[in-house]
Amino acid sequence: MHAVIMAGGKGVRLRPYTSTLPKPLVPIGDRYSILEIVLRQLASQGFGSVTLAIGHLGHLIRSYVGDGERWGLKVGYTDEESPLGTVGPLLGMRELPEDFLVMNGDILTDLSFAGLLEAHRSDGARLTVATYRREVKIDFGVLTAADGRITEFTEKPVFDYRVSMGVYGLSREVLDRYPPGLPLGFDELVLDLLAEGCNPVDHAFDGYWLDIGRPDDYDRANAEFSTLQPALLGGTG
Template sequence: MHAVILAGGKGTRLRPYTTCVPKPLVPIGDTHSILEIVLYQLRAHGFTRVTLAIGHMGHLIRAFVGDGSRYGLNVDYTDEPTPLGTIGPVLNLLPALPEHFLIMNGDVLTDLDYGAFLRRHMQAPAPVTVATYRREIRSEFGVLGVDDSGKHIVAFREKPSVPFQVSMGVYAMTRATLNRYQPGQVLGFDTLILDLLAAGERPGSDPFSGYWLDIGRPEDYDTANEQWSTMQHVLLPVSPSAAD
């Protein structure tokens, strides 16, 4: 099984932690970088090949990960001199990718079984399957319902919560879905989903209720470090030495 990890972003929201190192290499719990954790997880979940899409400070990622042998993986690289969006870097790789493969952000901490997720996609007719997570926004105010005139209150809710599903930054992809796009073009996840919907093709949702953190902001990074001592045994299903 093959995974493409998107690791080319500048990590501007995570500064100052990303001033000297790319976001995928920031340490969690002073033991492993985010990217190392992901690589160990992928190996434990049955993946054998990984392509790292690198850009900003990519030479540091290349020097750190190398050929992936110490993780029990075959790792190669694709360079992104200019930002191509979430899906754009993958377009140049299509001839070398299997029919079904994984795409994921390089700053995700989760105990999602990536292998089982990809296999579920392979059994479904969806052009792409998105790992989704339930979030909710709680209003700080009482919410009023008013009639069309705006002069009469017809309903009231005290600080309601609005639930919704968000993308976890993990996608199971079928190669044919991307054949319609030209290599080198900028292609974001949002554009891909809107194009599929406009064409009458329905992307799949794979709801997940386990542990998930998108390390995009300093407060998220602080949370990850605070929780590492209790979550390490979950996020590292095998000891790093087992990959040697």
């Protein structure tokens, strides 16, 4: 099994932590970086190879990860000379397997990556998206108006959404239509597939998931890590 980890972003929302470190290398707990946790998880689940898509401060990621041997992985790299979006870096990659995992390099989750990829293969899907239920609370009374009159009122409503976790199963053929070097976001890929009537598969998940995008998220990850370490790393730590 092969995984591609997107690790090229600047981590602007996580500053000042990312002023001198790329976001995947910010430390979690006393021992690990986010990226090391992810690599350990992939290795323990049977992945043999990983491609790291790097950009901002990518030389630090290369220095830290090396060839991946210490985790039992074969790690290669692709460099973004300019931002290519969530999917764009994949377009220039050679020799990708028919089906592979794609994930962001800044998430903590106990999702089974191998289970998602196996489900993707079994479904014969072109794109499988790991999704998570997220509640959005509105701390105000919400009004609906028409022709100058209030027609509906809801006090502090709560909305439920399924959001993308930043982990996908992808089939190589999906990328064939796009030229290498094209900036391409995950949102554009999904909209293109929907326009074709090729609906991506929803891989619903209700375990632990945290997207470390802001300082509050990072502080939460560190506060929770000692409790979560057995679920995240099992016997790999």
